[in-house]
Amino acid sequence: MRNGVLATSLKSDPRLVYVILLLVITVPLLTHSAVAVPISPTTLALYQFIQNLPANSLVVESFDYATSVVPELHPQAIVVTQQLFLRPLKVLFVALDPNGPPLADAVLDTVNKGNKTYGVDYANLGFIPNSATLIGMPLSISEFLPLDTHNNPTASLPIIKEFPAIKLASLVITFDDDSSAAYSYVQYWEGRYNIPVAVGATATVAPGLMPLYSSGQLVGLLFSIRAAAEYEELLSQQYHCCLGISGASASMVALSASHLLIVAMVVFANAAYFIGRRTSRRNK
Amino acid sequence: MSSDKKKMTRGELGLQVIIFGLGFFYAIVYYVAVPGIVDLQAVSDQLLAYITAVLTAAFAIGVINLTRVHYFNIKRKRATWRYSIILLVSLFSMLVFSVIASPFALDPNAAVIPAGVIQFSTPIWDFLYYKVLVNINSSIFSLLAFFIASAAYRAFRARSLESTILLVAGLLVVLGQAPIADLIWPGFSIIRDWIMAFPNTAGQRGILIGAALGIVVFSVRRMIRYPW
């Protein structure tokens, strides 16, 4: 009977569910709890791919997410960018979303750039405005993106002199909130020029990109903020740094607790459902 | 909605010819090249740029529509007129500051707008974007967590064999995603990876293929005005 009352209350007034969930998420965050995070194969694949890139390879990072998914994708962008800066690689930042350039700047303000110099080791080329630019960049960057976000002519940047075309890139990583950018890069850059592509995606979008990863069209796939925590763990193991750099690890207990709560609620609801069904059958 | 078998007017015929022509051209450009004579891809991209430029004008119409609706809300003092004031103030202030001081500013080199105005506006834009917009957007997105919890509680019931399979698979994937669950039993993440790599991929591909075929048929029928 008590089960029935609680089950009915939860079903008829979802605010009770919201309050329980709110408590389950905020308490671990406020108490700074931590938990070790097992590494997923798709995250490890990207990490190892970057670790195995030859020195002075070009990597392109594309910021294709809106401000709403900053809590989920920004940590991924921070940890991946940090790994790129810890290795002797060159990095170009672009964006297919107009929100991308300021978010790229925000990531650059967060990571430790070491002795990397703007214009030589990395540059922010800004927003790619249309598909013509996307299609043309593998052949010539400065022709299609003449200025960077600091209004410098891209042709004058040492990194662009060294890598005048995207087809010379060894990897493209897109942080994508709706899979459109992922498909664009796979279609135009991976499909035509065999540039390896990896995606950092939200938890709702990443499962839909698994077919691309399974078929080998993606070399890595990051699932939500959990992948950022996994990445922090990997960086910590290799470089003895960067744990907590993106804030992802600190949220893993809250994430776990909320998942376990949902499982518990579903099991509870089904138990109440079966008990209720059995009771009504008995009463008949 | 019955099949439309009326004779087309001249205007409709002209429009249909344009629809067919453009649709066929874009389809052909994907498969065929004419090297040395014309760069079909560049032509199609240029056409798309023109179309985009024309369609972009609709953004101005959208802003006018929004302004008109909320202006009349305020004028007629409808129930939510105070929120309409907040909306209009937010809309136009963000518009003004973005034009002056955002990464997409119209005059970043202070050729027309005084440098002092740009300097004054930049921290305001930074605040509005990074401290207000990002956080408000993230807050609305985070409502999803609560909605997912209540939807899962309400919808996941083992009423039939199919719903039981869905329930069990869903719970296993959710458990696999929780790092703590892996500490309880490492098998959860292995099961999650298997479900994501095989049944999930298979289902996604099936829906993708069906949707792709639907899009192809829908598009071709629009191009040739095929009656339903």
Place this chain on the structure above:
Amino acid sequence: MFELIAGRISQAVLLIIVLAAIYEVTRIAVKKKLKTRGIPGLERINEWIKEAAKRGRPVFFTPGTGVITTPDTLASMTLLGYVAKHCVEYGAQIIVANSDPQVQQLTEDIVKGAYTKAGKEKEFTPDMVRYVSTRQFAYAAGVMGILRREKPAVNFFVGDFQAEALQVAEAGRAEALYQFGGTTNTDQLSFFATTCDQTLIGEELYTAQGYLSADPEAISKLVGPDAGKILAILLILVGAVLVTFGNSLLIYLLGL
């Protein structure tokens, strides 16, 4: 002079074969008056709109956050035409919320056209078709606000939806009598399935117009695309068997 682009030749050949198969099967289906399975819920739209009119509550329609070139958005316009026509017929108020201003022009034209065709152009007001916001969650917040304030009896969420799908559907569920969802976005379909009374899954969105026509010939024509699916299944089976035995001929052919 003309040359086929490498890597796309097999795609072009497959497209021609699939279109030919669909055409031929459609022809045979119409000749033999074949029928496909019905799409649950489409036939109930009429009675839902009638009930909304009886209760004096509006009907809400939103085509999602897709732009005008998105196939899902275009497909949702055909359903909007049907819904608008029957709202005018039964005297139910219709409210349409748009995320894209270009789509808003189209939806306004469709709704206004429905009123004009019924000779009731004076009953149409611009407030019926609203532009909310192009930003995803500003749109979600705006739609949630409309649903809470206007309390529509029937909600239609049909088109291109991203993460805002569950938010608008949950908000609508609290107030509406009936909800109808439809999208091809596999990430959001499960959310619609849990919150809507009826859902158009994937390609059902593109075939809805045929079903709604209630024309037996139109319904027979819907059998055609299944030919493409059968071809896809055959290719998958043959490919799986070949690859299992170490033969990559099909992979080579499809990569041409």
